[in-house]
Amino acid sequence: MRAKFRAAPVCAECVGPNAEPAYLPQSRRFIESPSDESIKVNTTQAAQPERIVIATRESRLALWQAEHVKARLEKLYPACKVELLGMTTRGDQILDRPLAKVGGKGLFVKELETALLDGRADIAVHSMKDVPMMLADEFALPCISAREVPLDAFVSNRYESLADMPPGAVVGTSSLRRESQVHANYPYLAVTSLRGNLDTRLRKLDEGQYDAIILAAAGLKRLGLSDRIRSEMPAEVSLPSAGQGALGIECLSAREDIAAWLAPLHDNETAACVIAERAVSRALGGSCEVPLGAYAIMREGKLWLRGFVALPDGSRFVRVEREGAPENAEALGLALAAELRERGADEILAALG
Ligand SMILES: NCc1[nH]cc(CCC(=O)O)c1CC(=O)O
Numbered sequence: 001m002r003a004k005f006r007a008a009p010v011c012a013e014c015v016g017p018n019a020e021p022a023y024l025p026q027s028r029r030f031i032e033s034p035s036d037e038s039i040k041v042n043t044t045q046a047a048q049p050e051r052i053v054i055a056t057r058e059s060r061l062a063l064w065q066a067e068h069v070k071a072r073l074e075k076l077y078p079a080c081k082v083e084l085l086g087m088t089t090r091g092d093q094i095l096d097r098p099l100a101k102v103g104g105k106g107l108f109v110k111e112l113e114t115a116l117l118d119g120r121a122d123i124a125v126h127s128m129k130d131v132p133m134m135l136a137d138e139f140a141l142p143c144i145s146a147r148e149v150p151l152d153a154f155v156s157n158r159y160e161s162l163a164d165m166p167p168g169a170v171v172g173t174s175s176l177r178r179e180s181q182v183h184a185n186y187p188y189l190a191v192t193s194l195r196g197n198l199d200t201r202l203r204k205l206d207e208g209q210y211d212a213i214i215l216a217a218a219g220l221k222r223l224g225l226s227d228r229i230r231s232e233m234p235a236e237v238s239l240p241s242a243g244q245g246a247l248g249i250e251c252l253s254a255r256e257d258i259a260a261w262l263a264p265l266h267d268n269e270t271a272a273c274v275i276a277e278r279a280v281s282r283a284l285g286g287s288c289e290v291p292l293g294a295y296a297i298m299r300e301g302k303l304w305l306r307g308f309v310a311l312p313d314g315s316r317f318v319r320v321e322r323e324g325a326p327e328n329a330e331a332l333g334l335a336l337a338a339e340l341r342e343r344g345a346d347e348i349l350a351a352l353g
Pocket residue numbers: 010011012013127128129130214215216218219220243244245246247
């Protein structure tokens with residue numbers, strides 16, 4: 001039997017001080033992989049998996065994501081037994097303190113990684129937005145699957161969009177990225193903090209604590225809550241967080257067999273976008289306490305990357321965009337981060353402390 005779902009407070013932008021040393025998909029090769037439609041029963045692998053155990057957190061969203069990967073693996077390997085191992089992470093237990101102060105995003109992956117090291121699980125499924133920018137050498141992210149809508153969603157029982165809200169109306173979010181953009185674009189609106197998992201946040205909206213809230217559209221869609229989305233927020237209004245809407249699958253670096261099993265679920269285009277976005281975030285020391293957005297899409301065969309760094313109140317705002325080849329996604333992200341620094345991101349980061 002499954003444990004009861006727990007509240008899963010996740011800090012949108014948090015990396016935290018305990019991030020571990022180097023690694024990341026930057027070292028991954030940009031490999032060819034079939035599109036979703038072309039996924040068929042895989043008969044080409046030398047060794048077919050017999051059993052795959054997926055470590056997952058137990059929030060409703062995490063379980064949906066793990067089930068999604070399970071279903072895709074079962075379709076790919078009909079003879080394979082795919083099981084979920086639900087786990088409560090320390091990040092799920094700490095509800096009262098800002099995560100940045102106690103270890104950041106790493107708190108959500110550590111227990112899952114321990115299960116990988118112990119051999120209790122083979123893979124872990126993550127929202128890429130919650131994966132620390134650095135992982136220890138023993139771990140790899142060989143698979144980033146096709147992205148769900150990456151944009152933020154405007155959710156309200158009264159208004160259609162931020163532009164529709166009157167002066168003084170209250171927007172709920174605890175993401176400094178979202179907050180800084182609301183202030184910069186709509187300085188007459190108020191922003192107050194909003195914690196808790198998706199269901200909790202929606203309940204607080206419905207109770208009237210806020211006139212509107214901002215959530216990732218992907219999370220709402222996955223949980224069948226699309227009808228709560230009043231409008232998708234264009235990237236010009238709310239630039240998403242690095243990795244938003246994408247799923248990553250982690251395993252031990254040494255397990256090349258597992259990486260090969262996952263290859264058909266890998267999506268090159270999403271991976272290129274996410275690699276570029278995460279390079280921006282990592283190069284700027286991206287943490288919970290930095291209002292920072294990074295968002296890439298493919299446009300006419302090129303990767304179009306946008307990024308910003310701001311003060312939470314929106315009074316300083318540096319934004320930059322750049323285009324490059326998807327094969328050089330990492331370099332594109334680093335170049336964009338360097339340009340952000342040249343244009344004042346360093347002063348903003350220094351002011352944030
Ligand atoms: N920060 C929490 C979190 N982590 C992943 C998602 C949504 C799904 C995704 O981005 O893949 C959310 C919810 C939100 O930010 O509103």
